[in-house]
């Protein structure tokens with residue numbers, strides 16, 4: 501069966517079954533309200549939320565409803581809100597306009613929540629205080645840290661984010677424009693084909709599946725453009741795997757070998773430099789030896805860290821693999837040393853799950869535990885580490901991979917086998933995730 505026939509037969513199967521199933525979707529999808537504390541507390545408490553990404557806004561929306569008299573303040577200098585899962589669709593040419601991922605914080609911050617348009621410069625948990633970049637002191641009774649992470653392109657020598665989209669440079673992570681420009685670079689590259697060099701960061705990553713999705717879709721684009729005979733895809737990974745969940749790792753590696761434009765994998769290679777005008781990438785191996793690789797298209801995945809204000813505070817894990825990330829109990833999401841502080845989203849130093857799906861499942865649990873703590877009760881709901889990753893494998897087809905902290909697959913949709921090509925999984929990523937995301941942001945899912 502040809503690719504297109506497969507697409508249409510998958511689509512028909514899906515359309516036939518979807519009516520019957522009533523879309524019993526979980527994970528990122530707006531299903532019944534998750535359990536959360538139903539008590540309406542009338543305390544006049546002061547709550548500061550650092551960060552107005554999905555995690556900060558989902559927290560603010562839920563707390564605003566539960567605590568009508570609380571003084572809730574969001575701290576963030578960023579004025580635009582971006583639907584980041586859409587970046588992959590922009591970078592692969594599926595979505596055409598960056599407008600579909602842009603919104604204004606002004607519109608999204610819940611009524612009655614004060615927005616201080618500055619970043620936190622320092623956290624002083626002993627004093628229950630956050631200092632803003634202008635030196636303002638914000639006292640709190642409770643703090644939620646939701647600052648996300650920062651992309652450190654500057655750690656790759658020679659990398660210039662302004663060049664994304666030109667000279668064969670792509671990067672799905674940076675911004676809506678960079679994602680759209682990444683597609684321009686892929687589209688130009690596939691006119692003739694050549695060597696695509698795909699990379700992975702040596703740190704924890706948000707949506708760790710995104711570099712894999714880009715690899716699948718670059719290979720698919722070369723095949724679609726009819727240039728497979730003079731094309732090659734090479735993937736460079738810092739360690740000895742490409743994804744932390746073994747079943748997904750093994751399935752993706754096996755699939756890459758079978759693609760019309762197969763992907764060759766090179767382990768123990770970290771992208772440490774690039775000469776953009778010469779189209780040469782530099783990879784360092786564990787012995788420190790630098791290897792030079794020429795490319796026609798390079799996908800850059802930058803190292804990712806906690807923002808400085810958090811990393812330099814004493815809120816973070818001091819040693820081990822989670823060093824530098826927010827020190828929370830991975831079940832309750834309460835800080836392990838400062839019980840009036842909770843964490844949500846990408847900043848958390850938890851085993852897995854820097855995704856919007858993680859925020860969807862964990863926001864109600866974190867808010868419930870915070871409300872319990874306010875009432876002098878133990879944090880008694882436990883997050884299992886749920887995350888999900890619709891892995892685009894080719895145009896019109898994806899795997900809907902869902903898993904927990906233990907790395908076990910936790911499929912929630914009866915119609916979808918996590919590691920099988922599915923039009924429904926593609927449909928979820930393309931059309932259903934954004935409404936689900938907005939429902940999470942508004943505290944409705």
Ligand SMILES: Cc1cc2nc3c(=O)[nH]c(=O)nc-3n(C[C@H](O)[C@H](O)[C@H](O)COP(=O)(O)OP(=O)(O)OC[C@H]3O[C@@H](n4cnc5c(N)ncnc54)[C@H](O)[C@@H]3O)c2cc1C
Nearest residue numbers: 551553554555584585620647648707845846854855856857
């Ligand atoms: C390319 C890509 C594809 C993705 N695909 C998927 C997907 O398919 N499915 C999925 O579930 N997830 C996906 N994600 C991941 C998902 O988008 C993120 O996990 C989620 O948006 C993180 O939200 P957050 O609020 O934790 O962090 P962010 O969105 O990063 O928000 C953090 C906010 O905190 C602010 N901030 C930073 N420092 C400070 C400070 N010092 N003081 C105050 N504020 C501060 C920032 O300005 C920012 O507004 C993808 C992400 C990317 C980039």
